Amino acid sequence: MSKNIVIHDYDISRSKRNKVNGHESFVLWFTGLSGSGKSTIANKVEEELFYKGISTYALDGDNIRSGINKGLGFSKEDRLENLRRISEVGKLFVDAGIVTIAAFVSPLISDREQVKKILGKEDLIEIFIDTSLEECEKRDVKGLYKKARAGEIKNFTGIDAPYEAPKDPEIHIQTETTEVDQAVQLIINYLEETHRI
Ligand SMILES: Nc1ncnc2c1ncn2[C@@H]1O[C@H](COP(=O)(O)OS(=O)(=O)O)[C@@H](OP(=O)(O)O)[C@H]1O
Numbered sequence: 001m002s003k004n005i006v007i008h009d010y011d012i013s014r015s016k017r018n019k020v021n022g023h024e025s026f027v028l029w030f031t032g033l034s035g036s037g038k039s040t041i042a043n044k045v046e047e048e049l050f051y052k053g054i055s056t057y058a059l060d061g062d063n064i065r066s067g068i069n070k071g072l073g074f075s076k077e078d079r080l081e082n083l084r085r086i087s088e089v090g091k092l093f094v095d096a097g098i099v100t101i102a103a104f105v106s107p108l109i110s111d112r113e114q115v116k117k118i119l120g121k122e123d124l125i126e127i128f129i130d131t132s133l134e135e136c137e138k139r140d141v142k143g144l145y146k147k148a149r150a151g152e153i154k155n156f157t158g159i160d161a162p163y164e165a166p167k168d169p170e171i172h173i174q175t176e177t178t179e180v181d182q183a184v185q186l187i188i189n190y191l192e193e194t195h196r197i
């Protein structure tokens with residue numbers, strides 16, 4: 001803690017907010033290669049939760065890398081800082097009583113260890129969107145793999161930057177054998193079975 005910074009406790013606590021909202025707050029953290037299906041599945045999971053009356057918010061590349069993290073690139077250091085700030089923002093949302101959905105490549109085990117350290121194991125549900133590089137490249141939703149192969153983008157995850165698969169995620173989805181709707185149902189089932197919702 002910096003010198004001369006004194007934390008002020010507010011009376012409206014997270015547990016009061018959770019009680020009023022009628023549900024817990026936590027982060028669903030999606031990790032996987034670009035094009036693996038993180039945003040597609042995260043978006044539908046949010047929709048499903050939202051229409052169940054749950055307060056949700058999705059943090060995704062668009063609202064983060066063009067806003068709070070404008071100026072950060074894709075070096076190992078910048079990714080770590082990107083994910084550190086996202087985790088801190090996620091922590092605020094959880095404190096605000098919101099089920100927070102985060103969809104980021106988050107490629108390294110050490111990146112995700114930092115996320116876990118900031119959010120705390122209890123408030124984090126890690127979801128590995130497991131799609132082979134071959135399939136992501138075939139999808140090439142944004143045409144970025146083509147550019148990376150042509151050398152027009154450097155440090156592209158899966159091409160010339162590493163992706164380290166999670167060893168023990170709470171939820172593991174293989175999109176080449178699981179349809180989007182099935183993936184969403186697996187996540188909702190997990191949340192119900194673990195009494196998160
Ligand atoms: N070099 C490189 N490597 C990986 N991805 C790249 C890169 N350059 C741009 N993009 C686009 O940025 C999205 C990934 O941003 P993230 O913030 O999720 O990345 S990270 O977690 O900090 O590694 C990723 O979005 P998604 O496709 O939604 O995953 C890409 O579209």
Ligand SMILES: Nc1ncnc2c1ncn2[C@@H]1O[C@H](COP(=O)(O)OP(=O)(O)O)[C@@H](O)[C@H]1O
Nearest residue numbers: 033034035036037038039040141175178179180
């Ligand atoms: N089973 C599946 N799960 C998720 N996405 C799938 C699946 N099958 C095909 N797709 C397609 O793959 C693409 C994934 O893109 P996107 O969700 O933007 O990935 P990411 O956010 O990981 O970069 C979408 O065009 C989606 O329709």
